Amino acid sequence: MSEFPTYDELLQRPFFFCGIGGSGMLPLAQILAGQGAKVAGSDRSRDQGRTSEKFAALEAQGFKLFSQDGSGITSKDQILVASAAVEDTVPEMVRAKELGCLKLTRAELNSILFNTSGAGIAIAGTSGKSTVTGMLGWIMHAAGRGPTIMNGAVMKNFVTEDHPIASAVVGGHSIYVSEVDESDGSIALYRPAVGVLLNVSLDHKSMDELRVLFAEYLHRSRIAAINADDAEALALLPHAKEVITFGIEQEKAQIGIVPGSIADGPIRQAAVVVDRHDGSEHPLVLHMPGRHNLSNALAAIAGAACAGVPVGVAVEALASFAGLARRFDIIGTSRSGVTVIDDFGHNPEKCAATLRTLKSSPGRVIAFFQPHGYGPLRQMGAELAETFARELDADDIAIMCDPVYFGGTVDRNEGTERIIAMITDAGGTAEHIASREECGTRIAQIAQPGDRIVVMGARDDTLTSFARSILSKIDDGAD
Structure with missing residues (x-):
């Protein structure tokens, strides 16, 4: 990471986001702007006239938007942020190279913010990352920890009239909650204080590649929360330094469910969470249906426990979790x-x-x-x-x-x-x-x-x- 700017150096430089409306780019732009950086950007979707309400909201929040023709890149001091998939022929990329601008991928920028925080809490896995990030972020917020949250989805609890696209929350610099991505291998950039592993299954990479990436991720985490119901995730437990396990089916999971307590309806569900560290039981109400969301809730509770939040506090916070846009x-x-x-x-x-x-x-x-x-x-x-x-x-x-x-x-x-x-x-x-x-x-x-x-x-x-x-x-x- 030595070739990248420090956190303080980042905030002194102007940023330009190529593809600022993307689900992974927009929250980073919001976090930087909220921390005092000057942020502008362009987006192919805006030029094509798609999702105009989103770009109108960004402009209302003070972001200066340009056509994707290179006109927004005017100084070598600018830092260009673009996803790894952006072609070198895109005008912003061409212009930035001509001026000698520093270029960061979305993952590189996020990892700098994550790794330079007081404690980075990472959520990894093939499925469920955004939901658990939202749940865990809401728990940390409700517990008074003032987290900064980087998500790939809009978190309904944080939506306001002035902040309709709440895929990020700008809090303090001590806790940074973020989903981390294995699909492009960028998970290797993160050094978590808490590393949550939800599951390991086929997506963009082969299973052998995924096993290596997630094993190394657990090894870098100071403490990990691992899904004991997922055989592939549980098999990686020996790579972790310290672990809290969670699971619905696995009776030895440290954070689990009292057998027979699940009542799942079409729009909400209830269960009794058991903390097997002390045997305490905590009634959970979750305004999201589906067994996978109950597993997601346990992941968030376990991740919060890794960060020092009592299980009872986490369970109580989830009763008011409103969910995410585009997640059922x-x-x-x-x-x-x-x-x-x-x-x-x-x-x-x-x-x-x-x-x-x-x-x-x-x-x-x-x-x-x-x-x-x-x-x-x-x-x-x-x-x-x-x-x-x-x-x-x-x-x-x-x-x-x-x-x-x-x-x-x-x-x-x-x-x-x-x-x-x-x-x-x-x-x-x-x-x-x-x-x-x-x-x-x-x-x-x-x-x-x-x-x-x-x-x-x-x-x-x-x-x-x-x-x-x-x-x-x-x-x-x-x-």
């Missing part, structure tokens, strides 16, 4: 009784958790899925197809459009048709409709009273407005 987010119910849900599910494990939650209550499921890229679809396509075929019943239906594509160089030879064929070959019901708009029309046409429609996908903020449009089409059709 109920958009509404039509006049005819069709419920539309917006969800971030995009890999096999996330999609399976969402579909299982839906199938735990009666009603047909219409599952729309927008692949978040051609590369990820090649990497996990077979597992995705298996997930949809396994989790959905014969009367359910999966509808998929072409993968999201916002430009750039990528091999687009293998598309969604292959996934649909695998689902139908396995006995599932699935349709491929290339256009997302036409998918919405089809879904509205086939929706019946009592159906649950879930819109799933990642890396595309317009999916929420798409979900709302389906609800509107259903109501319009009923008029």
Whole structure:
């Protein structure tokens, strides 16, 4: 890290974010601005006229936004922040190279802020990171610890009229809560005081690569919270220095659930958390359905315990946790009784958790899925197809459009048709409709009273407005 600026040096330099509206970039821009840095940026989505309300909110918060034509890069003192996926031919990248500007990836910048805080609390794993980051951040906030929180999703508890895109919270410099990403290998940059490991399953990298990355992550953490219900995560326990385990099923987990105490409903659930360090029991109310969210709650409680927050305090805080945008987010119910849900599910494990939650209550499921890229679809396509075929019943239906594509160089030879064929070959019901708009029309046409429609996908903020449009089409059709 020696080649990077120190924390104090960072705040003295102006920043320019290329892709400032991205889910990983926007919270970092908010944190830097909140800590006194001068921040500007550009975004391809803004130039294309997408999610205009988000960019209007950023401008209202004082961010100066430019077209993505290089005009915002004017001084060698600027630090250019861009994701590792941004092409060198993007005008900002070209101009920054001409001027000799320092360039940091999103992960490099976040790791500097994380590692120079008093105590960095990291949340890692293939699935559930944003939810647990939000839960753990809310616990630390409720406990009076004044955390800075870096998340990839909007945390409803922190949304205000002046701060509608609350994917970050600017607190003190002593505690920094952040999800950390294994998909690009950048998890290796972080030195956690507390390292939470949720699960280890296939996503962007092979299992062998993931095992190495997560093992090293645990070894760098001063204390770790590990999911004892996940066999792959538990197998990495010997790499940790000090551990608190959590789990629903594992009876030896230090933070667990009293058997028989789970009451799971369609919009909330209850359980009794047991702290096996002292045998104390703590009734938990969670305003998020699904067994995976109960596991997420235990992860947040265990992570907070690693940071010195009593289990009872953490459980009490979660009773007022409002959840995250696009995480089983109920958009509404039509006049005819069709419920539309917006969800971030995009890999096999996330999609399976969402579909299982839906199938735990009666009603047909219409599952729309927008692949978040051609590369990820090649990497996990077979597992995705298996997930949809396994989790959905014969009367359910999966509808998929072409993968999201916002430009750039990528091999687009293998598309969604292959996934649909695998689902139908396995006995599932699935349709491929290339256009997302036409998918919405089809879904509205086939929706019946009592159906649950879930819109799933990642890396595309317009999916929420798409979900709302389906609800509107259903109501319009009923008029």
